[in-house]
Amino acid sequence: MGRRRNRRKKLPPQTATADIQSLAHDGKGVAHVDGKVVFIANALPGEQVVFEYTRKKKDIAEGRVTEVLKASEDRVEPGCQHYSICGGCSFQHLDPEKQILAKQSILVDQFKSIAHISDVELWPALTGPHWGYRNKARLGVKDVPKKGRVLVGFREKASSFLAEIESCEVLHPSVGKRLMDLSVLIGNLSIKDKIPQIEVSICDHRTALVFRVLEPLSSEDEAILAEFEKSADVDIYTQSKGPNTITPLRGEKPALSYQLPNDVTLYFGPSDFVQVNVEINNSMINRALQTLDLNESDNVLDLFCGLGNFSLPMARVAGHVTGVEGNDDLILRAKDNADKNGIENVGFYTANLMQELADQPWTKKKYNKVLIDPPRLGAKEILHYLAKWGAQQVLYISCNPSTLARDAAILVNKLGYTLKRTGVMDMFPHTSHVESIALFEK
Numbered sequence: 001m002g003r004r005r006n007r008r009k010k011l012p013p014q015t016a017t018a019d020i021q022s023l024a025h026d027g028k029g030v031a032h033v034d035g036k037v038v039f040i041a042n043a044l045p046g047e048q049v050v051f052e053y054t055r056k057k058k059d060i061a062e063g064r065v066t067e068v069l070k071a072s073e074d075r076v077e078p079g080c081q082h083y084s085i086c087g088g089c090s091f092q093h094l095d096p097e098k099q100i101l102a103k104q105s106i107l108v109d110q111f112k113s114i115a116h117i118s119d120v121e122l123w124p125a126l127t128g129p130h131w132g133y134r135n136k137a138r139l140g141v142k143d144v145p146k147k148g149r150v151l152v153g154f155r156e157k158a159s160s161f162l163a164e165i166e167s168c169e170v171l172h173p174s175v176g177k178r179l180m181d182l183s184v185l186i187g188n189l190s191i192k193d194k195i196p197q198i199e200v201s202i203c204d205h206r207t208a209l210v211f212r213v214l215e216p217l218s219s220e221d222e223a224i225l226a227e228f229e230k231s232a233d234v235d236i237y238t239q240s241k242g243p244n245t246i247t248p249l250r251g252e253k254p255a256l257s258y259q260l261p262n263d264v265t266l267y268f269g270p271s272d273f274v275q276v277n278v279e280i281n282n283s284m285i286n287r288a289l290q291t292l293d294l295n296e297s298d299n300v301l302d303l304f305c306g307l308g309n310f311s312l313p314m315a316r317v318a319g320h321v322t323g324v325e326g327n328d329d330l331i332l333r334a335k336d337n338a339d340k341n342g343i344e345n346v347g348f349y350t351a352n353l354m355q356e357l358a359d360q361p362w363t364k365k366k367y368n369k370v371l372i373d374p375p376r377l378g379a380k381e382i383l384h385y386l387a388k389w390g391a392q393q394v395l396y397i398s399c400n401p402s403t404l405a406r407d408a409a410i411l412v413n414k415l416g417y418t419l420k421r422t423g424v425m426d427m428f429p430h431t432s433h434v435e436s437i438a439l440f441e442k
Contacts, residue, residue, distance in 0.1 A: 027432030088154035114405035123423030128279040208270040262316040301367035378403030
């Protein structure tokens with residue numbers, strides 16, 4: 001006789017009432033309930049809410065709003081019908097102008113608490129469209145027989161399950177309005193349960209969709225995809241393993257590209273890293289150009305340069321620009337971009353900027369201006385080279401205010417720089433992501 005399994009009964013949700021005092025750096029409302037700090041999704045400062053616990057620890061807890069008893073005057077009706085379940089956005093309940101103020105407050109608070117810099121001068125925020133702005137995304141795909149369809153989109157809030165959505169208001173409409181079309185398309189394939197992801201990449205004139213396939217497509221599958229490619233006017237690629245297996249479904253595809261300031265065209269592949277918000281990216285580059293005020297006497301170093309997003313526009317006006325990036329493929333594309341744009345006063349090198357640098361020729365030169373655009377982990381490993389390079393200005397682009405503030409503490413308190421100005425850039429409206437820029441000078 002088999003042993004009976006002990007199954008725990010699922011306890012009913014535990015709810016409580018809370019007064020929201022502030023916003024955390026991830027956009028959740030902060031309250032104190034029964035001696036615990038509670039971080040509550042979809043709650044705003046000044047509100048009184050009923051919330052459901054989603055996680056409990058000794059001193060802290062997490063929850064989500066189930067009822068708003070007293071609403072903030074900054075609360076607005078979300079612009080997407082799926083906002084309550086989809087985890088792609090976290091700020092749609094907050095007025096867009098107030099989202100900017102909240103992100104500025106988060107940035108300033110990080111400088112105060114981590115870098116101990118309290119006198120912060122702010123640039124006006126860089127803002128753009130609130131909807132349909134997202135040109136890069138990875139969409140999850142899951143065949144769910146119980147729901148009678150293939151789900152395409154983002155994960156549910158605080159869950160590993162895909163949300164059941166029909167559209168996305170922040171994605172570019174060429175994809176955001178076609179999630180159900182993609183659902184039906186994949187549902188008609190013989191390997192509908194072997195496609196876990198679609199990578200979306202949209203440029204000025206093309207929409208590229210990279211279908212991750214765990215098994216080969218049948219000839220009938222290829223015909224179905226080819227018909228969709230033609231009718232929807234998109235470029236379809238398949239990917240069986242790593243990025244080097246990305247292959248056009250049929251024939252060669254037009255190059256993906258978009259225009260940057262200073263008459264630069266940036267060419268990229270469907271899985272290359274580019275900024276998700278083209279309008280904010282161009283505003284960001286223009287701010288960098290205006291701030292650094294480059295001329296022929298400037299020798300500029302661009303760290304974490306990627307495809308040359310900053311390097312190439314800067315090289316149009318600087319004496320010379322050196323771009324450094326850890327990814328060989330991106331450096332090859334950066335060099336190709338320089339060639340295609342006829343830019344000769346730029347050099348690109350591959351180096352792991354998170355480790356002690358090897359004895360490379362570019363490290364031995366002087367650079368009076370340095371631009372740093374690191375990943376979320378920041379750039380603390382590279383900062384001690386700035387004195388050797390003689391950098392008078394450091395322009396730091398950040399996607400994480402905590403690591404920016406940590407690195408600012410090193411720049412100001414150890415290396416003798418002054419934080420001249422900082423500001424936020426609304427690269428991801430309706431989310432808690434805080435993109436920012438900061439200028440440091442000797």
